[in-house]
Amino acid sequence: MEELEHIDSAWKQKVRRNVLRWYESHGRDLPWRGADPYHIWVSEIMLQQTTVAAVKPYFDRFMRRFPNVQSLANAPEEDVLKLWEGLGYYSRARNLAKAARFVVDEYAGEFPRDVDALQKLPGVGKYTAGAIASFAFDLRAPIVEANTLRLYARLIGYAENARSTAGQRVLWRFAEDILPGRSSANGSGAGRLNQALMDLGATVCTPVDPACHACPAQRQCRAFADNSQSEIPQLPKRAQMTPMLHAAVVVEHAGKVLVRQYADNERWAGLWDFARVELGRDNNESPDDAAVVVRVGEMVRELTGVKVQVESCMRTIRHTVTRYKIRLIVFRGVAVDPDSANRDMLKWVDMAELSKLPLSMTGRKIADLLARPSPTRRLVAVHE
Ligand code: SF4
Secondary structure (H helix, E strand, O other), rough: OOHHOOOHHHHHHHHHHHHHHHHHOOOOOOOOOOOOOHHHHHHHHOOOOOHHHHHHHHHHHHHHHHOOOOHHHOHHHHHHHHHHHOOOOHHHHHHHHHEEEEEEEHHOOOOOOOOOHHHOOOOOHHHHHHHEEEEEEEEOOOOOOHHHHHHHHHHOOOOOOOOOOHHHHHHHHHHHOOOOOOOOOOOOOOHHHHHHHHHHHHHHOOOOOOOOOHOOOOHOHHHHOOOHHHHEEOOOOOOOOOOEEEEEEEEEOOOOOEEOOOOOOOOOOOOEEEEEEEEEEEEOOOOOHHHHHHHHHHHHHHHHHHOEEEEEEEEEEEEEEOOEEEEHHHHHEEEOOOOOOOOHHHHHHHOOHHHHOOOHHHHHHHHHHHHHOOOOOOOOOOOO
8 A cells, every 4th residue: 555655564663662652651541441342332332422521420320320231231221311311422322222232132241352243233333343352352453533543644644535435445554554463363462552542642643733742653753754743634624514493392281391202213212302393494583583483383283282382482502413503492381282292202291200311412401491490581472
C-alpha cells in the first residue's frame, strides 16, 4: 500500500516502545479497564457517540444492576432502557439486551474469542469487535475509532479524506500493521498497545492543538515533521442541520398525566414520552400563535384519541437529533374526554409511576419540570 511504504519495522518498533512506555504512567484509569469482555463490551457500546465523563456514572449503575451477561439477558427490556435513560441513541440499549440473550443462548454466556463471531452480535461493529477481542483476549485485532483515526492519520501523514473508502482501507491496514505479534493470532500485547494508542489519541493527539511537546511518538510523526497537524485528518464536512418544530403536551386528568410508549418502528422505540408531535420545519412560530395551538391539539387527538384543551406553554426545549435541530414547545393541556385514551401504547400515570418509566431525554426534562413546577403563561388561543 503506497501510503504506508515509508513505514518500516524499525519505525513501528519505536512507536510501539515509546507509546507503551508512555502508557505505563499516563494511561487513563477507567472503570472498565481489565480483561472482562462483558465490561469492555458494555463500556464500548456506551461510549459510541458519548464522552467518557458522561459514560462513567451510567456504567457504574449498569454494572450494579446487571453485573454479568446472564443478568442482562434475563432483564425486561424496559429495565435496560430505564438505566440508559439520558444517554441517548437508545437502539444501543435494545441491541445490548438482544446481544446478551444471544451470548447466553448461543455461547453459554461466554463471549466468543473471534472477531468475526463478535461482529455478528447485534450492535457490534468492526471497531467494537476489535476492542473486545484485543482488550479482553489479547487477540491481534486492529481498532480504528475517532481517537485512533486521528492519531494514525497524523502519524503516517495521511492527508486525504480519512473517512473515504480508500482512507479507511489505509488506516485499518495501518492499525493492523502497528500491532505486535504478526506471527501468531495471539497478539502478545496487542490489547495493551491498542489501549495505549487510544489513550494517546484521546489525551495528547487531540483534535485541536495536539500536545506534540508531550507526545511519545513525536519523532516518528509525519504530521509533526511537516507541521500539518491542523490539516490532518481530513474529514468530510458535517451535514447542515435542519431546524424543526415539535410540540409536546402534558395532558392532565384527575391528578395524572397521559404518556405514550413509542412503537418499534419509531425513533425512540420502547421509551415513554408525553404526547409529542412533529410540526415540520421551524419557521419561528410563536407558542402563542393560535394556529399552532389548534394544530397541536388536533395532532395530539390524532395520536392519542384524546380531545385536549391546550392551555399554556410551560417551556421551550432545544435539542438535536442526528441532523435535526429541534425546538420543542411544551404545552400543558387538559383532557376533555380522558376515556378515549384506550389504545395499547397509552396510559395515565401519577408522578410516582412517571419517575419509574424509561422516558425519552426530553420526556425526563418535562417530568422534572412537573416535579418542580415553574410559573406558566396563559395562552390567548385555546384549542376547541
Ligand atoms: Fe499527534 Fe503531535 Fe503526537 Fe503527531 S506529534 S501523533 S500530531 S500529538
